[in-house]
Structures are given as C-alpha cells and as structure tokens.
Amino acid sequence: MDQFDELIQLLDCEGTRVENSQYTSTLDEATLLGFYRDMVLVRQLDMQATALQRQGELSLWAPSLGQEAAQIGSGRALKAQDYAFATYREHGIAWCRGVDPVQMLRFWRGTVHQSWDANQHRLYGYQIIIGAHALHATGYAMGAQYAGRVGTGNADQDQAVVAYFGDGAMSEGDINEAFIFATAYQAPVVFFCQNNQWAISEPTKRQSRVPLAHRADGFGMPGIRVDGNDVIACHEVTMRALDRARSGQGPTLIEAVTYRMGAHTTSDDPTKYRDNADDELWRARDPIERLRIYLTKKNVLNEEIASDIAREAVSLAERMREGCRQFPDPNPLSMFDHVYAGSDARIEAQRAEVQAILAEEGAN
C-alpha cells in the first residue's frame, strides 16, 4: 500500500478544498486564519529553539518542524475540560494548551524536569519514555469514567483524553497495553499517532508491515488514517474522535501521516540515513503553505495580515532568546526537594552535606 492511500484529506497540497462524503468541516474562515497563525508561530518557536540549542543555550531540542498541522489541528479540537499526554516533540500541543513558548524551554535548558504545571494546562509535561504515557492517558480516561464525567450529554462536563505519540511508539508494549485497557473498559481516550515516517533512523516499515491505523481493528476500535499535513482534516477527525470518547463510545486510533522535516533531535544527523528526494516530496506537502494558498485565494489572508503574523513571530523569537538566557540555574539544594511527601533522614543528611560544601565555597 502507498503511504498516501486511504488518507482522509480535506485540503490538498495545492490549497484546494477536497470533498469528502463522510467528513465535512464546518470551520469558519476566521478559525482557519487562527490555525494559520498558530502554525506559523509554532514553526517559529521550533526554529528559534533549534537555534538556541546551536548557540549552547539549550542542552537538546526535538524539532516539530513539518508536524504543525497534525499538532494544531488536533490540539485545537481539545476542549478546556479535556486532558492530554504528549511526547517531547509536541510543542504545538503545548502551544494549544496555553503554555508560553519561553516556559517550554526550561526543560530543554536543564533547569527543571517539567516545564509547566500539568494540571493548570491540562497537559502532562514532555514524556521522554516512548509510549509510557499512553497508559497514563488511558488510566486518566478511566478516572473520568469512574467519576461520571463521560456520556452525560453535558458538552461542557464530559471529558476525553488524548495520548500523543509517534510511529516508533507503536512497537512499544505500553502502547499496545494501552490499546487493550482502553478498549476493554471503553475508556474515553483518543490515541493520536503522528506517523512522521522516522523513529530516529528507522523508517515506519521497520515498525509495521501494515498501515499503523489498521492495527486498531485487532484491538476493537476505529482506526483512522488522516493527512497529517492537512490541518482541517486533522481537526475534523480528532474532534469526532473526542466527541465519540466523551459520549462514552470508547477509544479511537488516529494515524496522522506526516513528516519529520527536521532531525530527530538536535543531536541527530538525518543525512546519514535518509534521502533528499524524500525531503523534497514532503516539502511539496508542507502543512503551512497549503493553508496559506487556500486562505489567500479566499481573501482571508492578505499581505497586511501576513506581515502582522510575521512581526508577531519575530517578537516571539526575541522573547524566547531573552527569556531563555534569563532562567536562573536551580539552587543546588533544590535537588533534594520533593523526593517524598515529608522529610527523609537520608536526604536531609545529604542536603546538609551539600549545604556545607556551598558554605565552604562561599567562604573561600
């Protein structure tokens, strides 16, 4: 099967709306312009963070370049009461959940383990362990069920949970166990797999002989393949899967077929394992460009608005550069905080040791 077979697409690469008998998006043009702005700014924040890593300000960064439509489309489908669990590449989701891009950098700079307050944004922090959080999402969704927050018919009350992960994660036991638990309990969780074609250096075909979405069948949930570079389609399929979850009809697996245009992380060198031809193929499928063309044709986007957004992007990048350098290194003694609920004699003794070293250094 071709990698683009069976894809739900509502906006093609040339920026033309595609008719689909099953899926019709009712998004208005102002909302689409908002998505365009989201994608431009998220691309900017990603490129700025990559640059900051190159300048030695961040220890690492995992670029989301090329995956903006999958992230903004799905992220904007979430309601305030929903909860999301994401990986280290989901900067677009963090953006949709209201996380300030400057704050996102703290984790990558090495000043904290979690950049933001998970419950405030209803988004758990960057998960590094591949697939582990799909179980947390499923458990959280089971919690919503037990709390009576599923299937009540109250659109502002019923909750759903989204787990974001990639094609590589589809091989992890935890992902498969999450599918089993979610279907066994019909938990209100949406599994959103961004198939970006590469798990570091391994192509998706190393993970699976069938399209990833087909796996859903064996678990007993719907599996949907969507054009991951089509923000309208990503929004539509996610919104429907979330509605389905909130109304108590159980989980859905969405495979968003997209492309990791950048490296796995700033420590990776994709020229060692992938072809330029692929890069070109996917550049023609750029998620932002097709929406730009569409909105321009519709006279929703004009030069004035485009330059406003571009200015906003420049100032966001500036704010990130400033903010990143201003994060203080953590106090060494904070290393001993929050291991246990109360104090622990071992840890307090070690804290005192470091305190003594600091005092000695201060005295010298």
Add this chain to the structure above:
Amino acid sequence: MEELTIIGAINKGLRRAMDSDPKVLLMGEDIGKLGGVFRATEGLQKDFGENRVIDTPLAESGIVGTAIGLALYGYRPVVEIQFDGFVYPAFDQIVVQVARMRYRTAGRLHLPITIRMPYGGGIGSVEHHGESPEAYFASTPGLRVVTCADPSDAYWMIQQAVASDDPVIFLEPKRRYWQKGQVDTTADLSSAVPMNGAKILVEGSDCTLICYGPTVATALEAASVAAKDGVHLEVINLRSLSPLDLITLNNSVKKTGRAIVVHEASSSGGIGGEVGQCLMQSCFYHLKAPVLRVTGYDTPYPPSRNENRYLPDADRILDAVEKSMSY
C-alpha cells in the same frame, strides 16, 4: 481483639481503607470474583462494585501505568501484582514514572499508589513464584518499601500504605499468609505503630538479629533456641526497607555490639549490605564483631526441591550467631 491470618488481615485492612476513603480503588488480575489467587480481595468486589475492585487485563505494565493515570485523576489506586516474579514487566512504570512523579513535577503532582505483591519463597512452587525483589525497589528514590510479618502489622500497615501520599511497595510474605494472630480491629488507624519504624520483637543483650517479612518467624525461632543456651538475641523486625529506621537499629547495636541481618533475597546488593554499611558508619566503635548476613545465595531462586537449602533457617542463623559471639 480478633484472630486473623495475615491474608485475612490484609483483606480486612483493604476493606477498611475502602470504607474510609471513596477514592481508594483496587486493581489487579483476578482480584474481583475470584478474590485474588491468595484471596486477599475476597468479597470486596461484591461489596464495592466493579468500578472500585477492578479486574484488569493480564498486563502488569498496563496495570501500573493506568493506575498512574487514575492517581493523576485523583484516585488512590491499590495495585495487586499477582506474584513477585511477575512484577518485572511493570518495572519501568514503577521506577521511572511512579517513583519520580513528585520529584519531576517539583511537588505539583504526586501518586498515592500502593503496589501490593506476595513475595518470598517456601511454598514449593515453580520458578517465578518465590522471589524477593525488594532491593530493586529499596534502591529507587521516591518509593517507600514496607513488609509485614504478622496479622496486626498486615492489618495496620496496608491501611497506612494506602493512606500514604508517597507510592508504597507493599511486600507480603506469602508463605506466612496463613499465620494467625490477634488484631484489635476496633482501634484507630492513628494509634498504630507507623509503617516506617522498626519494631523490637524480643529484647536481648548479646547480638541484634535484624529481619523482615518471611524471615521474622525464622529469627524468632532462632532466638528462642539461643535463649536456651543462654545467648540473648535482640530481634528487630525492620518493617520498612526504605527508608530504614536507623535510630532503632543503632540503639540496639550500640547496646549489643553485634548484628546479623537475615533475608531471603540474594546477598549481593541486598538490604543486608545496606544495613551493615549504615551500622558500620554509626556504630563502628561499638562493634565487637563484623556485621554478618544470613541470606539467600547469589544464585537465581532454585527449583523448589532445593529451596529449603537456599532459604535462611534457624540453624544457619544460629551458626552466624556463634560466629559473631566467638569473633
């Protein structure tokens, strides 16, 4: 006072924990209708329903991973791992996620999860049913690791574990499950001895015998034999393997000048080594003999026809006592 077995006390303790906090959920394989393979949860699903006593798919990582999500939602999950030897698929979720949530989030999120498991050998079973994995967990910052050795501790400690805002690995000595004892089930939870403190079971002046879980009964047996020979062993039940109650241990060893640690788990990298090192650091000038260990050997758990040779028994403990006394 009520006479209970250890397994019966755990059942009653869980019931009381569920009665007093509606957020407490039980999860595990076969814990519903069957009541667990050891019947720890017998009758609980009938009384609390399928949403609070949850039969899970057969996937240990899945059980612990979804318990994390439930705890993040605000529940207080109590997970049963069916046997010690089956916990390893959940190891990643336990040591990487459960143990570190509070630390990772700088105290914003925490996981009040209790992970119960029967552990230790001596039941004549096949491989993977007689293991003592406590050292893995005790060396993981962020986890509390406790173990009970009598019905009263089983009853109270399981409730303390469930009430703890830290994640707790709760180890149950399976070969002692049917040991009976008196439990005052009418007392207040707040009046029970805290689970992080060691207990002096027998006072003695000659040598301190440090044990926990299934080896407590063995140590008590050794102490009563030694007493007949005029050697007075002080028997301490550790109860908490992380953190260790070093105050109780130090006070005892400063008095006796001798210590022997007994456990079923292998010697290398075990609790005995940790206890011995702590005692050397705190009681160096009081020690009359090196701290000795009587433990399982540094082999995988043997086939059951050999387990009586592997497990510490009273004779091996008494040999160590003699070695220590004559040092």
